[in-house]
Amino acid sequence: MSSIQNKQLWFFSLLLMSIGLADAQEVCFTPLPGPNLENSLLDGQIRVKSEDSEINQDTFAQFKGKVEIDSSQVKIKADEALLNRQTQTLKATGNVSFQDSNITVSSENVQLNRISNELLIEDSLYQLNNVQGHGKAQKIALGQKNGINLIESSFTTCPVDDEVWRIQASNIEIAPNQSRGIIKHARFYIRDVPVLYLPYFSFPINDERQSGILYPSIASNSSTGISLEQPIYWNMAPNYDLTFSPRLMSDRGVQLKTEFRYLSEKHAGQANIEYLVDDLELSDDTERYFYRFVHSGQIGKNWRVTADINGLSDDNYIVDLGSDYYNRADTHLYKTLGISYFSQSLDVTAQFRDFEVLGDHADSYRALPEIRLNYLTPVGLGAEFQINSELAYFENRDIDYPTATRFHIAPTLRYPYKNQWSEFLAEATAMHTRYIQENIENTNLDKNISRTLGQVKVYGSLAFERPASWFGSAATQTFEPKVQYLYTSFENQNNIGLYDTTRLFKDSAGLFRGQEFTGLDRISDNNQITVGITSRFVDNNNNQERFKLSLGQIFYLRDNQVDDASKEDDKSALAAELDWQIGSKWYVHTQAQVSTITDKVERSSLSLEYQLAQNKIMQINHRYVRDLSSEEINQVGITASWPLTKNWQWVGRWYHDIKLSRTVESYAGLQYESCCWTVSFVAQRNLSNRFDDNGAQSTNEFESGFNVYFTTRNLLREGLFGYRRPYLLN
Template sequence: MQTKLSSFWYFLALISANSLAQELCFAPIAPIELDSALTTGQIRVTAQHAMIQQDTLAEFDGKVEIDSQDSKITANEARVNRNTQSLKASGQVTYHDKFIKVSSESVDLNTSTNELLITDTTYQLAAMNGRGQAKTIELNQNSGVALNDVSFTTCPEGHEDWRIQASSITLSPDQSWGEVSHARFYIQDVPVLYLPYFAFPVTDARQSGLLYPMISSSTATGLSYEQPYYWNIAENMDATISPRLMSERGVQLKTEFRYLTVQHSGQVDLEYLPTDIATDSEDARYFYRFVHQGTFLDNWQVSAEYNGLSDSNYIVDLGSDYYSRADTHLYQTLGVSYYNDQLDFSLQFRDFEILGEHANSYRALPEMKLNYESELAYGFEFGLASELAYFDNNTEFGPQATRLHIAPSIRYPYQTQWGEFLAETSLLQTYYRQDNIENTSLAKNVSRTLGQARLYGALAFERQANWFQKDAVQTLEPKIQYLYTSYQRQTDIGLYDTTRLFSDFDGLFRGQKFTGLDRISDKNQLTVGLTTRLLDDNNREKFALSFGQIFYLQDIQVAAALEQNDRSALAAEIDWQIGSKWYAHTEAQISSVTDKVERSSLSLEYTSSKDRVAQINHRYVRELSGEEINQVGITTSWPINHQWHWVGRWYQDVKSHRTVETYAGLQYESCCWAIRLVAQRHLSNRYDLNGSQSTNEFESGIALQFILKGMGGKSAGRDMLTDGLFGYRRPYLLN
């Protein structure tokens, strides 16, 4: 009996599970206290008065309590008839279990057939803002649960802004679907929707059916309505099919297919727009994506990701769940890898889909890496890093190269609580075979041999200190590194996977100025850094200051154009937890040549609760791809009162004196419903016919959303922060 009745309460719990109000509109039910000594099928009846007739009829009166293993019934009166095997409770009856509390005028139970009838009921879900009424609740072990003239709402009593009224709800045994007949949806007391029949899931098992629609509006798509349909194909396989109607673009079909096995998982996404009515072209527009992860044999893994689209403006015009309008490359990779405690191996094919006229990236077809680690005697360690790769460019005249790199090393690490030490020496041997190099300064065959030595040490000191008149622990953590790398001319080697790295404080100790292996800079340098922290009584960091610099002991030849002084830029950063609600982060790199700031970021944030946030950001880069970056931004999420919530975001390009993004959202939220208005404007980043990205066109959008809590809606004041071009984040760092 209890199992079948609980299925209905589970259904009601499902549709109200997302009701996350900012305030508790009515108190949850107190947890029920059950007697664990009772066994299955056993009941205990207590009352102020009892009368038993010849062991066949029992009548109870006054504060009647009927306890079972998983439920409790209270009433003014109860009558148990052993001949008819029935129990009837009446007079202010309550039924209470861990899912629900029901109040009614009478409860009738046939103990032989396990049939239960509750009349004139009101119910409330345990620990959830869901409640309603039912004329009768009938339960039968064979036919299941039937509710007649039933209602449901998440609104508090006396303030039913919305409710669902149904003639009947039935739940059949061993079925994962319930059936509703003659359902009427009311706003206040006004009926707005009628459904003669619909079905709903009563378990957490996946079920095929319609999902909640997505409605939006923008200058790019016009009014957009997307209606997903979920298809539960098999236990390990499903799909989502989403027709999308756009007033300015036409009808698009979006599909997502997922599969899962014991060792493998993957997803296939296909999007197709047969004709874009906003353009003069009759060509179809599409996007596809395939992702796979898996394991096979012992310690072997396989991975794949392949993306493609019809044109460079597809993501800008139609949006994407996987890429943003700022992305310029789409991944196309296939890889196999092996690992154990000492060795790891990977084989990868890496290509890109290039958007617009961005520089073509080299494809690695393939790229193999093998790394080996082994312990030697007396604490020494041996390491071997190796790589074999073939680089190809999809341009007709681009150089191609095969690269083999082997780097054995011996190191001695030592670590204690008060410091660490590392001594390491390496031999870097690289061989290149380069083709298609006519009219270039590149050589056909290049062999490069470099030696490298590294000494690194760090200490940690502590002392008792005072921080704003509170006891604290201050640390002093100096670190020093000597690095030597021999020189060899490398201008006859092409750049295949190599770009310059920017050095923040941590990057000072990296020892390399470039990604990849095509340029390994000669070095004879000393790096010095210092960090000091203040920790409170709970060992939480309240303040941290770090700064450091590289001192060049001789002129650098490979990177001579990048370093024009005997020292690097001074790198510094500060993290400061100002009280319990304020947080500040800043970092900067100051040129040792001009004494000017080359890169900097500053962020100040106030957070008093999960939905009360204010953040100010500024970032500056003197030169990045020939451009100066100087931007300031403000992000806020602030409740006006218990019902009204406001979110805003604004980013300004200080150099060009223009706003690059604005976002504003206003939401009203009651206990059981909410309405949200969002407006935004940002750079569109569209590509022109020549493949150049526009920096002058803007896209605007406005959306109105009505949310019913308990019907898939939820409080989303903080969620609005994640929308837009930049989105909310903790204070960001510069790469």
């Protein structure tokens, strides 16, 4: 009976998958375990037990009273059973129970033909074993020739006593050696109310990907109006597929979204194209588009090739139409193409790096190409020799901007040492950079420049431990001081353009970075000592970190001579970071940078969270920046998630700009989740961040939206300010 059982498994398990309710079964449904079919019977053998039997050796065997029929794969119980030896048929009647590893069926009449291996079950109730799902069937016919045929059957994943929804069909057919089954005259019911009728559709009956219609997405907001997106999946081959997603927007028209994916043994990638032929919201006949290509592959043993190429028609595309890959606050889209070589001591990377800049921002320089070579080898006595080098050509979309070819090489000799309680590092580096700059008329830049700098760094840290008490529990307290001396020589760099360089922020971890800029166009001169301390309390009962405090500060022994790195004080702001698990429910994470000259906070952030359970969360966030591009940032946010009843959950979020006295995002979601279905209602209002004709981003326009989802959503992570845990200890 193995072929019959396989067809049962195909149908029931994949019908369950096709309605997308697998997540719910893990929450509140306990499926029936499969029966214990272990016995000593061989394939083809049958063992029968009963209270009474009548056997005619050549014609029939009749059994009555608590009949049990066992084979190596099936268990049948009934009031009576008749085995016809001439026709090789078995008929069980009266309170029949049929069980195999996949399904349990209750019926009044089961007939089995052992010659044709056909099974007929009438007026049955079935329950899947080990997975969620049950239903009724007027007739279930299974056979090697015709496959499986269910007549006037139903199916649901809801509990037996609470069928919120069910599917009923006049006929379900699964033919042998076919990848799809056929359902005729299907009706979808909510409670006992029919809500959908399909005269014909097919569904997958194995784990192969199948072409077909996927779940639609329905939304409504002030930018697109009512939006209906219907994905259509095309399984072109086992290793590549295509999804078409027509999207109808009441305010903007019809958009086509496509996604092509491919996979081979050594390569994988995805290509997306989105196209709107005519945006009804705009006055002119404006076509709008977005494209994306991502690839990662291996060439040979040590070579890899990567690509991440994105582009769009206009600055407001993401703001107006949304994106699955970018946020409305993003200002750059990447365009990179690279090839890399890796070995134990050598790695080489060559890439073309460009950006799609959104809004009124200075165009970024693109590196066409950028080649990096890094080499590391031991030289004896625990020392290492390392070479970092780079060759890059920079150009700007604005033809009036300078261009540059830059070559950089930095050989380093270092001595690292580390054990369980200490760490030491001494290194000396020579940094040589050469520039050839073009298109420099009317600038203070020089065409040919060579810059050679020396750098010495000495770093050391210790870790002390002592027994302690943490609110009455045995704990271990650590004291971890660390200190670093850094010296970098000076050369005037005002005649070098800024091609990939910006100023870095100093947090508690960045104090020991030793560089104040990204890129290589500015290397600050240094003569400084950095001091930091960290203390932790570790609970001995579960080896869990309960408290961590880190403090750090840089003391400048000499004023910087590089103009872009100049400072007014002889020491940096005091950087502090605190993580604290208060009891088992409260969590605190905060970090701050405080000027020890003015005693003013320069930057700070705070997260305070109360988590009673996975879905019982309340979190307060605050962030402050005194000067960010001449703007002060002062915002507070509250995120909460709380169950209202057994099935209803509420999620809300509110972010307020204290400086501007206005709400920047408000978000509320209400979700109903039962054992067999889920619906979510989400309302949201946030800044639109739309660009005007001059490229300036609006800070006064808001967008509102309302969505209804019929699948499980993580409402905590929806919206602009998605929920994040406030810290991560250990």
